[in-house]
Amino acid sequence: MARSGKPTRDKILAESKDLVFQNGFSGTSIDQILEKAGITKGAFFYHFKTKNALAKALIEEFALEDIHHMNAALTKTEGLNGDSLSRLLQFIQEFINMMSGLGDPYSCLYASYLYEPNQFDQDILDQITDTLLTWRKTMEKLINNVLKEYEPQMEIDVQSLADHILVIFEGAFIISKGYKGKDLTAEHLKHLKNYFTLLFCKKK
Amino acid sequence: MARSGKPTRDKILAESKDLVFQNGFSGTSIDQILEKAGITKGAFFYHFKTKNALAKALIEEFALEDIHHMNAALTKTEGLNGDSLSRLLQFIQEFINMMSGLGDPYSCLYASYLYEPNQFDQDILDQITDTLLTWRKTMEKLINNVLKEYEPQMEIDVQSLADHILVIFEGAFIISKGYKGKDLTAEHLKHLKNYFTLLFCKKK
DNA sequence: AACTAAACAAACTAGTTGGTATGTTTGTGA
DNA sequence: TCACAAACATACCAACTAGTTTGTTTAGTT
Structure with a gap:
């Protein structure tokens, strides 16, 4: 097994929630989430299919x-x-x-x-x-x-x-x-x- | 003078309002508005600068x-x-x-x-x-x-x-x-x- | 009839979008 | 120690985005 992915997943959820409240859902781009969460696209789409x-x-x-x-x-x-x-x-x-x-x-x-x-x-x-x-x-x-x-x-x-x-x-x-x-x-x-x-x- | 632009402008406002309520503002693309209003991009940006x-x-x-x-x-x-x-x-x-x-x-x-x-x-x-x-x-x-x-x-x-x-x-x-x-x-x-x-x- | 400006139409552009393909690192159990 | 899968990273792509450029139509004015 690799290291636990839960912290990353939780970070994505927390940061994207904040962003959604400021920009709306469709106004929030995945790239914005990546930047705020300090991760890459690979990590994001590993945790969420879409x-x-x-x-x-x-x-x-x-x-x-x-x-x-x-x-x-x-x-x-x-x-x-x-x-x-x-x-x-x-x-x-x-x-x-x-x-x-x-x-x-x-x-x-x-x-x-x-x-x-x-x-x-x-x-x-x-x-x-x-x-x-x-x-x-x-x-x-x-x-x-x-x-x-x-x-x-x-x-x-x-x-x-x-x-x-x-x-x-x-x-x-x-x-x-x-x-x-x-x-x-x-x-x-x-x-x-x-x-x-x-x-x-x-x-x- | 050309023909009045008010009907077009009003159509844009009416259709885009509907779209915004369904998709949110940033979820509404200008192309969507053009299609629903039956106009072209030139018409839209003639009436609204941005x-x-x-x-x-x-x-x-x-x-x-x-x-x-x-x-x-x-x-x-x-x-x-x-x-x-x-x-x-x-x-x-x-x-x-x-x-x-x-x-x-x-x-x-x-x-x-x-x-x-x-x-x-x-x-x-x-x-x-x-x-x-x-x-x-x-x-x-x-x-x-x-x-x-x-x-x-x-x-x-x-x-x-x-x-x-x-x-x-x-x-x-x-x-x-x-x-x-x-x-x-x-x-x-x-x-x-x-x-x-x-x-x-x-x-x- | 010639002119003019408003009111459009069509094609284009530079940048952004969500999503993918493929590779690399990490930890752990056999 | 080494296999192996989970947990990422990097590079890329096709579609779409807001906005622009350039050209055409329309209807009053002279």
């Missing part, structure tokens, strides 16, 4: 981390299972904490890909949909548990309300970029927390 | 329409100036109506550009920031008027709350794309309307 294979690896890694964050927040708030509302609110608070320390605007690979969808194979786009659906299912459960104990102040569609957290994430990322300042996600998640608090102020 | 000049023209047109929509909704709700809250709510309702009939997910050029910012000159990115600031100022005014009459149920930051409508717009566009179904913006704007309604349920 440029699209890199795209797939990138989104797989990103989705894995994403769902991992979601599950971590779920686990952290498991103790509050008794009060369904504080569980939901604390779940959101976990992400407020997570995004609070952030300097530069955060970037999401889903949004990056979805604004040039023709560049990617179908399975890549499907993976994004799957991850969104996982989020939706999780949020629906949390909300439905609240609905057992609380009477919502307004008529709401659970699925739409479940999606709303992702909407705020993605939107906040973009607006943060638009203002070129620091990331604004935390403060916008607070509005979601407010919304939930006001919506479920009355027990059944 | 590809980046096209990018600028595209964002200028998009921002103009955007602000025009905003002002139209403002004008339409001017009659409600007496009740500041219903004015704010009806302002949002105008966009709910606008986005309700939509089939395919809507696309925003700001988001498209901001996810490959290195492809564009600074003045293009500045134009995006300016437009966001115009939205912010408008929303701040509407909200501040409400705050004169109403006591908010929770402590809120006006600027952040003003930005929140754009956050929901942009986020809803992306999530809609992710689900590959129809546009979901209208239903997410309803959550914003709910939020405002609950937040300002008590007069001073």
